[in-house]
Amino acid sequence: MSTPLKREIISSLPLQMTVYFNAYFAPCWVTAHLYTLFQKYSTLDGTQKSILVIAHIVMIVVEIVRLYLGFVPKLAGFWITTLMLQFPMMIYQSISSDWSALPLERAVDGLQTIFLIFELIIGFLAVKRIAKFQYSKFRQQMAIKNFEKNNKIE
DSSP states (O other): OOOOOOOOOOOOHHHHHHHHHHHHHHHHHHHHHHHHHHHHGGGSOHHHHHHHHHHHHHHHHHHHHHHHHHHTTOHHHHHHHIIIIIHHHHHHHHHOSSSOOOHHHHHHHHHHHHHHHHHHHHHHHHHHHHHHHHHHHHHHHHHHHHHHHHTOOO
């Protein structure tokens, strides 16, 4: 008969706090981006208008999905969407010289980039710690099974 394993919960309070504050900042970020989009829309040419509108829509949708994954919590999905989607789009938008960024846009993008960098670093450390915990839990289960198998009473 196997002994039941203790249930331990592994979490990251700094990551939870960062996601929480980012969720409160996200509506301000979206509002600022939409406001600046409307302000500079008439000064852009056709190609820039199309790219800018699509980029804003994609970034807003990805941000909503990313924060949802952070609250569910689905750490792997949250971290991957941050690393592969939101962070590269944010960096591209920040350094792109084709778009004339307004000061408001630069300010909110700076704060959002800081949130993303913290979430990437803290998320990586949390994923690493959870993987280490799961590995030790697996090793413990295998040791118990091997012990039971070798010490079977007949």
